[in-house]
Amino acid sequence: MMISEQMNSALNKQVANELNTSFAYLAMAFELDDMGLKIFGERFVQQSDEEREHAMKITGYLQDVGGKVVLSGVDTPRSEYGSARSMVEAALESEKTVTRQINDLVSLAESEKDYATRSFLQWYVDEQVEEVSSMSELLQMVEMAGESNLFLVENRLAKMMKQEQGKE
Numbered sequence: 117m118m119i120s121e122q123m124n125s126a127l128n129k130q131v132a133n134e135l136n137t138s139f140a141y142l143a144m145a146f147e148l149d150d151m152g153l154k155i156f157g158e159r160f161v162q163q164s165d166e167e168r169e170h171a172m173k174i175t176g177y178l179q180d181v182g183g184k185v186v187l188s189g190v191d192t193p194r195s196e197y198g199s200a201r202s203m204v205e206a207a208l209e210s211e212k213t214v215t216r217q218i219n220d221l222v223s224l225a226e227s228e229k230d231y232a233t234r235s236f237l238q239w240y241v242d243e244q245v246e247e248v249s250s251m252s253e254l255l256q257m258v259e260m261a262g263e264s265n266l267f268l269v270e271n272r273l274a275k276m277m278k279q280e281q282g283k284e
C-alpha cells in the first residue's frame with residue numbers, strides 16, 4: 117500500500133463526508149421540488165450527483181494506491197428547512213465544512229510527506245474554491261429575490277444550466 121493506514125482511514129472518512137453531503141443535497145432537492153421550485157430542485161440534484169462523484173474519485177484513488185475502501189453509514193439528512201434561503205445557507209455552511217475537511221487532509225498528507233496524496237487532493241482544494249463561491253452567489257440571488265420572487269432565481273438557474281450544458 118502506497119499510503120499510511122491513517123491516511124487510508126482519513127480518506128474513507130472523507131468518502132462518507134462526501135456521501136453525506138450528496139444525501140443532504142438530495143433531500144434539499146426534494147423539498148425544493150415540493151415548494152414548486154423545479155429548476156432549483158434540479159440544481160440540487162446536480163449538486164448531489166457531483167458530491168457522489170467526489171466520493172467515487174476518492175474510492176478510485178484508494179484503489180489505485182492499494183488502499184482499502186471501507187464504506188460507512190450515511191446519516192439521515194434533515195428533511196425540512198422551510199425556506200429556500202435556509203436551505204442554501206445550510207448548503208453554504210456545508211461547503212465551508214468540506215473545505216476545512218479537505219484542508220485537514222492536505223495537512224495530514226504534508227505531515228506524512230505523502231506527496232502523491234497531496235497532489236491528488238489539489239483537485240479538491242480548487243473545487244472547493246469554486247463550490248463555496250457558487251453557493252455564495254446562489255445565496256445572494258435568493259436573498260435579492262426574496263422568498264416570494266424565487267421564480268427569478270428559477271429563470272436565472274435555468275439559463276445557467278443551459279449554458280453549462282452547451283459547454284459540455
Ligand code: OFO
Nearest residue numbers: 134167170214247
Ligand atoms: Fe462540495 O464538496 Fe465535495 O468535495
